[in-house]
Amino acid sequence: MVGASAGATGSLPRLARLPETGPSAPRVAPPALLEAAVVTHGLIAPEYWRLVLDAPAIARTVEPGQFAMLTVARGEESWPVLPRPMAIYGWDRAGGRIEIVYRVVGEGTRRLTRWSCGDRIVTVGPLGRGFVLLPAAQRIVLLGRGIGTCSLTALAGVAAARGIAVHALVSARHSDALVGGEAYRAAGAVEVREVVDTDGSSGVGPVGAWLAENCRTGVDQIYACGSDRLLRLALEMARATGTGVQVSLEAHMACGLGFCHGCATGHPGLVEESPLVCRDGPVFRHLPSAPVA
């Protein structure tokens, strides 16, 4: 789950909802609507912004992989019409704050950058069904590219706190676009591998070799976001080793709740509508060869 722009998902293998009940079901609390005050907002790298919101009702129940809808229109303005879905990067439950890292990709996110401390942003969250840590997990791999890493960072913290060894790959076009590495290290990840296109380290070859080496020594689950190429590598590994894969998808959204049907993962010709990214996801598990549990 990442903000704003979306990649086509039509060519990906079939994805399914995470289970509704049991140890592999994500925890989902009802969302809240609030006018969240901006606590901190600033540029952290070229194009990348960090936003901290005072949002106790969201911070109280948010789980890794969930997102929030942020209204871009200010005050009494009635447009931009569509709010922007944003992965929740981190939170402070006791302090009632949530943290979002976003990339400026268009008019909506450009307007978001104008919010300053004390401004109140209409925010709905937590939304969607997030990542699930399996009860017996000892070692997990996180694969994130670009802004996609931002939906994985919180998972690293929760996993590390449970004693799970976290191996994280952070991929980006260039070193300025590497986000999340610091958050992973702070969360206690045992390995943070940062790779970029500019020196070839993010290529399928080296990343595939790194992933294979990790899986050879036993991985309980692979989590991916932000790159079809990384997801394909994960799925290859899943087929070879039986490791389960959870992936967070992105989509344009209008309601974020499930009634507008704007974010179906969408293949035409099916009688049944394909899953909605907001309501059924944004985190899906891969089918059929790699059940989560």
Place this chain on the structure above:
Amino acid sequence: MIAAPDLRVDLGDLPLRNPVMPASGCFGPELGDLIDINRLGAMVTKTVFAEPRSGNRAHRLAETYAGMLNSVGIPSRGARAFIAELLPRYRNWSPPLIVSIGGLTVGAYLEIAERLTRVAGIAAFEVNVSCPNLEAGGLEIGAEPQVVEAVVRGVKERVEVPVFVKLTPNVTSIAAIARAAETGGASAITAVNALMGMAVDWRTRRPRTGTAMAGFTGPAIKPVALRCVWQAAQAVAIPVIGVGGIATVDDVLEFILAGATAVQIGSATFTRPDTMVRIIAALEARLSDEGVVSVRELIGALRTDSPSATVPMQAG
């Protein structure tokens, strides 16, 4: 103590406690987590088809200047799932439930009407005629007066609650279509559905929505919608429900003056999920400030006589 203004309106035989309701497709039980649905004048479902349909492929949404495009394509889980799973969820709230129905042939409208007739908990139907007519080369069902009249008459014969008709603006004469709906037996007209629009990404050389053409909604279409409401209200004696780009209480008052008895809020609920309940509170306050006893006083009260008769010409 001055009494609170009276917000009640009647859509034919259907009384509403206030004139504000959601537009079809922009509302669902999920909103109950965020707003008090019992405050609304009515609830309106997403369009239900007789049989399941999947809708269009991604991307289904695009932001445009002061508006948005959707190519959702009206996915529906069909009548059976609607009755068994969706309808019961609306019973948590008291406002009357208006069920939007659709079809791709005249017969399909009659089928969904038959399948939902006498189903408990439905206060009215809103016939969505902005669907492609597969019997007429994909032209919208709502583009031809005689087709609209036939659909409305057929639905009306099959159900026991009021039938509203939601008109498409993508026609030559909205008045002619409105009259056809009235002749067919409609209790009210909803004006209007989305305009047909399009957005292009020249860099990828592709449309920005999965289907090249998409429904254009939001504040940008308000003047068109207002004009359609005005024309429809002039053409028929039945009430008109105004919809299209309404985002504020001022917008609501403009539509009511132009002839709307009630209004629907669509895209503005996406911008802020509590738009409808905010507007209802603001409407009460605004009427109170203006000394208006009942919102019904304002319906169609637009003055179109020459203002120059009463306002002196400015010097210079």
